[in-house]
Amino acid sequence: MLSDLLTELPGRVITDPDVMAAYSRDQCGAAESGTAAAVVLARSTEDVQAVLRIASRHRVPVVTRGTGTGLAGAANAIDGCIVLSLAAMAEILEIDPLNRTARVQAGVVNGDLDAAARRHGLFYAPDPGSRAISSIGGNLATNAGGMCCARYGVTRDHALQLTVVLPTGAVTTIGATTRKDVCGLALVPLVVGSEGTLCVITEATVRLTRLPPARATAVATFASTATAVHFVAESLHEPAAAELMDRVTVRAVNRMTGMGLDEDAGATLIVQLDSADPDRSVAACVAAAQRQGALDTFWTVDADEGAMFMEARRAALPALEQLGSVLLDDVCVPLTRLAEMQQRIDAIAERCEVTIGTFGHAADGNLHPTVVYDPAEPGASDRARQAFDEILRAALALGGTVTGEHGIGSLKTAFVGDQLDPVGRELMHRVKAAFDPDGILNPGRAY
Ligand SMILES: Cc1cc2nc3c(=O)[nH]c(=O)nc-3n(C[C@H](O)[C@H](O)[C@H](O)COP(=O)(O)OP(=O)(O)OC[C@H]3O[C@@H](n4cnc5c(N)ncnc54)[C@H](O)[C@@H]3O)c2cc1C
Incomplete structure (x- = not known):
C-alpha cells in the first residue's frame, strides 16, 4: 500500500512518525487515537481519487481530515490507516454575488470564506466558534453549528452542491447550485453530517447571505x-x-x-x-x-x-x-426543557463531585456542559467520565440528543444505541454499505 501511495502521489505522502503524530488527533482530548500507516496531503480531487483507489485495493481504512478542530475524535487516526488531509485544498474557486453562492475547495477555512464573501456585501452564515481554524469540508462533514444558527440555520442549510469521491475512486457531483432542486434523492443533506463515513468531499457550492x-x-x-x-x-x-x-x-x-x-x-x-x-x-x-x-x-x-x-x-x-483537563459535552434539548437540563447538570456536578462550566447556544437549546477535573487527583477521571455520561443520559431523558453539533465521532459511539432505535440504525448501516461496501471510510464511527 505504502509503495503504491509513494509511486502515485509523489511529494504528498508523509511517513515520518513525528510529523504523522500532528495529523493523528483532533481537539478532543478524551477520544483514543491510533497510529496511521501514512498521511497524504491531497492537492486535488484526482489525488483523493488515487488515495481511495489504493485504499480500496488494499482494504485499508481512510480517515479524512480537514483542519483537525473536531471535538468528537472523528478525525483521529485508526491503527494502520491512511490519514487523508484536505487542508491543502484551500482555494476559493468562485464567489457569485448575484446568485449569492460560493464554490470552494474543501480545505478552505470557514473564516476565509466569510471574509471573501463580506467584500461583496454577503457573509457565510454558519459560524462555529472555530471559524478561524476549521475547514468547510470538516464543517460539512460534521454539520457544524455555531452562534448565528438560531436565525440563519446550520451548515446543512447552506450546502447546495458537493463534489464527492467514493471509495472506488469514482467522482460524483451531488445536489444543485440552484435555490430549488427536487431531482432525485437528496444526497447533499445525507452526506452533510456523515462524519467522513460515506465519501470524501473535495468541493462545495454553498449559499451566501446578504449582510444584515x-x-x-x-x-x-x-x-x-x-x-x-x-x-x-x-x-x-x-x-x-x-x-x-x-x-x-x-x-x-x-x-x-x-x-x-x-x-x-x-x-x-x-x-x-x-x-x-x-x-x-x-x-x-x-x-x-x-x-x-x-x-x-x-x-x-x-x-x-x-x-x-x-x-x-x-x-x-x-x-x-486552563482550569484543568476537560470533558466537553454537546447536548441539545427542546427549548422548553433547557432549564430542567441545567438543573440536572447542577445535580450531576454535585453528585459526581466535579466542576462543570456550562456555555452554549441557548436559542438552539444546545449546551456545552464542560466537566473540568484534575487527572492527578485520585478518582477524579472516573468521576468526570461518570458526570459526562450522566449528562448525555439526562439529555435523552428530556427528549434531546447526545450531540447537537460536534458529532458522535469515536467519543460517543456507546450512546448511539440509546438514541437511535435498531431499525433506524440498521438503515444507516445499509446506507453506509451502499456508499462504502468495504467499510474503509472512518470505520466503526458515528452511527
Ligand atoms: C475552540 C473550538 C470551538 C468550536 N466551536 C464549534 C461550534 O461552535 N460549533 C460546532 O459545530 N463545532 C465547533 N467546534 C468543533 C469543530 O471545529 C467542528 O466540528 C468543525 O466542523 C470541524 O472542522 P475540521 O475542518 O477541523 O474537521 P476535522 O476535525 O478535521 O474533521 C471532522 C470530521 O469531518 C470529517 N471530514 C473532514 N473533512 C472532510 C471532507 N473533506 N470530506 C469528508 N469528511 C471530512 C472527518 O473525517 C471527521 O469525521 C469547535 C472546535 C474548537 C476547537
Missing part, C-alpha cells in the same frame, strides 16, 4: 441559568445569537482574558439581533429581559463592541481548559 443592515448586542445577567434560558424560550424571537455562560465559565473567561464580566451573577446571556432598526429591537429585548428578572443589562449598537462580547463567549472553551 445592522446588528445590536444586548448583555443580560440573571440569578441562575434556569432564569436566563426561561427568558430565551419565552421572549426571544429569532435572535441572530443567544449565547449563554454560567458563573463557572464567566470566572474562567475573566481569569484568562481579564475582561471583567460580572462574576456574581448565576448566568450571563449575550444576545445579538440583526435588524433594520437595531435601537428599537435591542430596547425591546432589554425591556423583556428586565421583566423576566435580569439582574443587570447592557446594550450596544456598536458592531465592534458587540463583537468583543462574542469574543468573550468564544473564549469559553479555552478558558475552561
Whole structure:
C-alpha cells in the first residue's frame, strides 16, 4: 500500500512518525487515537481519487481530515490507516454575488470564506466558534453549528452542491447550485453530517447571505441559568445569537482574558439581533429581559463592541481548559426543557463531585456542559467520565440528543444505541454499505 501511495502521489505522502503524530488527533482530548500507516496531503480531487483507489485495493481504512478542530475524535487516526488531509485544498474557486453562492475547495477555512464573501456585501452564515481554524469540508462533514444558527440555520442549510469521491475512486457531483432542486434523492443533506463515513468531499457550492443592515448586542445577567434560558424560550424571537455562560465559565473567561464580566451573577446571556432598526429591537429585548428578572443589562449598537462580547463567549472553551483537563459535552434539548437540563447538570456536578462550566447556544437549546477535573487527583477521571455520561443520559431523558453539533465521532459511539432505535440504525448501516461496501471510510464511527 505504502509503495503504491509513494509511486502515485509523489511529494504528498508523509511517513515520518513525528510529523504523522500532528495529523493523528483532533481537539478532543478524551477520544483514543491510533497510529496511521501514512498521511497524504491531497492537492486535488484526482489525488483523493488515487488515495481511495489504493485504499480500496488494499482494504485499508481512510480517515479524512480537514483542519483537525473536531471535538468528537472523528478525525483521529485508526491503527494502520491512511490519514487523508484536505487542508491543502484551500482555494476559493468562485464567489457569485448575484446568485449569492460560493464554490470552494474543501480545505478552505470557514473564516476565509466569510471574509471573501463580506467584500461583496454577503457573509457565510454558519459560524462555529472555530471559524478561524476549521475547514468547510470538516464543517460539512460534521454539520457544524455555531452562534448565528438560531436565525440563519446550520451548515446543512447552506450546502447546495458537493463534489464527492467514493471509495472506488469514482467522482460524483451531488445536489444543485440552484435555490430549488427536487431531482432525485437528496444526497447533499445525507452526506452533510456523515462524519467522513460515506465519501470524501473535495468541493462545495454553498449559499451566501446578504449582510444584515445592522446588528445590536444586548448583555443580560440573571440569578441562575434556569432564569436566563426561561427568558430565551419565552421572549426571544429569532435572535441572530443567544449565547449563554454560567458563573463557572464567566470566572474562567475573566481569569484568562481579564475582561471583567460580572462574576456574581448565576448566568450571563449575550444576545445579538440583526435588524433594520437595531435601537428599537435591542430596547425591546432589554425591556423583556428586565421583566423576566435580569439582574443587570447592557446594550450596544456598536458592531465592534458587540463583537468583543462574542469574543468573550468564544473564549469559553479555552478558558475552561486552563482550569484543568476537560470533558466537553454537546447536548441539545427542546427549548422548553433547557432549564430542567441545567438543573440536572447542577445535580450531576454535585453528585459526581466535579466542576462543570456550562456555555452554549441557548436559542438552539444546545449546551456545552464542560466537566473540568484534575487527572492527578485520585478518582477524579472516573468521576468526570461518570458526570459526562450522566449528562448525555439526562439529555435523552428530556427528549434531546447526545450531540447537537460536534458529532458522535469515536467519543460517543456507546450512546448511539440509546438514541437511535435498531431499525433506524440498521438503515444507516445499509446506507453506509451502499456508499462504502468495504467499510474503509472512518470505520466503526458515528452511527
Ligand atoms: C475552540 C473550538 C470551538 C468550536 N466551536 C464549534 C461550534 O461552535 N460549533 C460546532 O459545530 N463545532 C465547533 N467546534 C468543533 C469543530 O471545529 C467542528 O466540528 C468543525 O466542523 C470541524 O472542522 P475540521 O475542518 O477541523 O474537521 P476535522 O476535525 O478535521 O474533521 C471532522 C470530521 O469531518 C470529517 N471530514 C473532514 N473533512 C472532510 C471532507 N473533506 N470530506 C469528508 N469528511 C471530512 C472527518 O473525517 C471527521 O469525521 C469547535 C472546535 C474548537 C476547537
